[in-house]
């Protein structure tokens with residue numbers, strides 16, 4: 315059982331945060347000065363931990379800790395933030411991964427696998443679009459938006475290609491804050507992620523008749539917003555009936571003409587469904603559509619992301635490592651997207667969650683207790699050691 319240095323991890327997380335701290339929160343959007351300063355800091359820490367580092371205009375920072383063979387394990391996360399974000403989202407996974415290797419290095423432990431510790435750029439997608447660094451690292455195609463915009467940041471296609479990991483990767487691990495309130499509420503220490511949920515979004519239009527709000531008597535109105543109101547209520551009860559682990563949200567609504575003195579003539583909204591079970595997405599959508607077919611003018615599918623299931627062996631070693639450390643675990647899906655979605659397409663992935671106080675993230679109020687930070691990093695390093703022993 316290896317133990318990381320909690321004080322050193324706390325210092326590195328705090329110093330990294332200080333490079334991007336503003337009164338409103340952490341502002342480390344990709345390709346800003348704070349981002350590049352942070353990349354430099356991450357590079358220095360990786361070198362101190364015994365790694366050789368490569369990086370380029372894409373903004374991925376990759377530290378390699380050489381092993382006895384050419385086979386590879388990958389651990390990491392992202393350091394870019396949303397505007398006014400928190401200091402743990404992504405950064406925890408990167409700093410804990412560096413700390414894990416630093417611990418192995420100072421204890422003279424060389425692994426069978428070489429380990430890449432990676433800070434993937436542009437995970438949040440607020441500058442170009444999401445998961446760009448991990449797509450490039452995994453050699454997966456960039457999205458059309460990404461290809462269109464990279465030039466604005468002096469990134470070439472050669473830079474993208476140079477990011478691709480050359481060796482076969484046996485496993486990947488990402489430590490991340492939960493970003494939800496489950497672990498905080500149940501007082502469990504470690505979340506073993508089973509899958510990153512699938513997602514479907516639809517644009518749904520309800521039509522009425524726009525008319526004067528003073529002169530149109532109530533019985534003669536066809537108010538699109540009044541018709542739509544029942545859907546907002548029903549979404550939240552229906553998804554729970556279909557699948558208790560599923561979530562459904564109507565987070566975007568547009569009213570036309572959206573004027574105080576006009577009866578709403580048109581409401582356009584986005585239905586979002588997320589669940590591990592893809593069939594749940596279908597069932598919930600069909601049922602909601604069916605219940606309101608009389609008032610729905612049109613439905614257009616606008617986005618689909620498949621589910622990504624974590625590897626059984628990776629989940630097992632996370633569980634074993636947690637048990638040996640005396641930590642309580644819970645198997646749970648991830649409702650948010652992560653860099654691991656890309657890793658899942660080239661290797662066997664695992665993800666470790668630690669509690670977020672109050673379930674808050676993407677906010678300056680985001681917090682994770684230092685004890686949980688230490689627990690997560692200890693699980694990471696010991697799960698890594700166990701994966702290193704897996705024969706292929």
Ligand SMILES: [Zn+2]
Nearest residue numbers: 392403404490
């Ligand atoms: Zn994140």
